Amino acid sequence: MVTSLKKSVPSTREKVVKNTAEDLTLANHGQKMADRLQIAKLPPVEVGYVRQMELKPGKLYEVKTVAMNPEIFLIPEFLSSDECDRLKALATENGLIKSKTVYKSNIKGGGGTDNTSLYTKETLRLFDQDNNNFLNVSETYRALSKIEGVVSLSQSSFNYMFDEILDFNSDRELDQVEIQKLTKMTTKVEKWIKRYKSGDVKPNEAKRRRMGPPRLSRQAWLERKVYDKDRELTNRLIALTGLHSDIITTSENMQVVYYTPGGHYHAHHDSSDLDLNLPCEHTRQLYPKESHNNIKEIRLCRFITVLYYLDDTEEGGETAFPVADNDTYTMVDYQKDGRAVNPYDLSNYCKDANLIIKPRKGLAVMWYNHHINNTTGMLGEHNLFSLHGGCDVLKGEKWIANNWIALDENHDMQIKFHRKQLYGGNKARTGKSSSKEQVESGNENYVDTVKETKSDCNSRQEVVVSHPDATRVPL
Template structure:
């Protein structure tokens, strides 16, 4: 019995021992199966995630390519690289003012003419839209959209009262020429009344370009360099320079200038001098050079225009001088286009040096006009845009009831838009449309404008044009030609005449 029990116990121990050696696979099958199923689900999720990521990646690449194509075709001939660093094409956010750029250099930069460029345009948004623009430090101006056809803006207070006064005085000192095509009236021929009477202090201030209270040789000589006219006749200039060289400091104070200038006049002449001989004719307009050596106010106006329009500084610098016009009682100008439509047989006057002019007709190519009101007018003298914002433009529509709307002397009141002159206010409008590629397109027929007759008072205005050739390759050749001339002149002696508008343009 005992032997049987011992055999049974030994058998159980043997089975237990054998069980320990057996692999425990059955109890752990479910975990291994679950792990294998989990790996399969993870693999499926990874593939789906990879597909989604690749789809988004390809969409992103397509968006980038589309953006690059959009920028390329909207920049036209090329991106602008200028001294102001401005590449934006519009100013549309009324909450964000335009930044005030650093003052432009007084000298022309050769690199400005070797780069391709595009023509930014200010956005009008809608008639009545007001934008905040920063043109001078610590101040913003309001620019209001007046018309969309043509694209026209009004900027009150663009010029200060002092700036208006200085520009008028500079124009009078330079001398004005008759703008009318008709012969002057007998009253004008018999009038010997001088147009200008300036004190010696005022003349000193106008000659003092940097307004430091001292006249240097360069400031005096600069007025004899412009071929558009001189401020001082050769005898006066020679006498003043002789007096300047006699000063130990090489500069003239107001007291010194008064003494030297009096010596240059006839004996017994008063210090308050009148330009009776040079300005006895009642003139109408003149041109004021705005380049190196010009008055600081003229520099300021040009730089301010560049800042506002964000155009390449090279275009602004090489455009026509500032035209100043005086409208007296009864004076007017019929409605006209400031610029001209381009044709195969025409060439822009300002780029004629870069093309074959033998068989071509020269025309004015003015991308935009900026008009400055230098005085207010008591009655009349409005700037009129007869067809502004018409639904359609038809030349035959300018004749209404047998009356020509371009005849501002008779039909000024019938114009669609009339702007009353207010001293310091500026108007800016584009004479050409965009070609859709960032360059100047066809003439905007709606830019027709004229001046209503002055009924009471005197009207002083100034026109600043930016000249652009519709053929951007022709414009580029002209830029390169200017660069070569500037390089040649930069190596010459200091007394040599610098590159100026008169070397490259004619008064239009």
């Protein structure tokens, strides 16, 4: 079923755009763009339901429902082995960097200037043996070895202290901000050592150490024109999601993530709660300059996540949904089988998750992070049951990739975003430009998206349904 599209309820953010942005009146061509914002969900039917869908001309793919809340689907062999290998090679070639948590990407932007202090530079010069501009645990040990009591600590004891008082963001390395704080840590380190040796350590102080850093992996970002020049993957996503190509082609770049043993990503949400006072990350640059300068925080507006496994993992590395299909969502005194568990801690409680998916090369996992607003037909409330993460890799390596389908619940802002991305400006065009004109203006997607066709929401190809009850799902 396709939810009808209506204008969003006016908000503070919407009023700012209407009063200052250029040409937001939806004329003939603009209305056709608005029609392309229709969104719908693939009906899950029930857990275990299997349908076959033609996601590629002449090829059927199995799509299996594995959860109802959120709606989660598995699509085996969505990527071919060659496609998986190519994405891994592109990510390696592009350069894998240390992953940050989704929460860090939500916070204030900053700088571009080199504010590294002389102390930090000298500390890195002396102790950063692998020259990556971070200090790992052993490098930090050498940097602090002259402080009284440090050399008497065992390796495990020093690790304990490192986690408790030095590694503020729990990523098992000291960045330049944390290194600068070392100048004021001598007394704190000495006091901690005395307290530790006397046995005066409270049990809850070990919590962060046991749970480990929120995220431990490396990643690369790939542009669509690099990883999908022939649009094969893009067209598959359009067929799977039923969304218009405008939405798919203007969504985020692909993220490729690489994990080694011990690597994980504790349970988190890919998207944020609706907040009319904060802009979506993908549309924030479209706000008027005077208001954009005051934007210090943003939020993620990801309607759908599509995760791909690029290789088998020898042991561990499962994707876990701790509260999928749970009756309630509460993190207070969370119980599983009569035991208190921490659903965020996938290093220790991976097997307690309600749904666990083992990595399998080529397998795609699709789920919805938001409901649909039945009034506006746009992005609705955040579905908190979409909490998920990656369990520890125990043996071998883990490679995944993510496509996030982004939507702003503000109807006019999403249209403006599409205009800018697809047509290179804010004004609606009433005629079609030549492909040469669009290529010259850098809009490679224009030729594919400007065709006046019926919304892809109505053209999802479901060919065969395979299920114990063998009933067809109306779309």
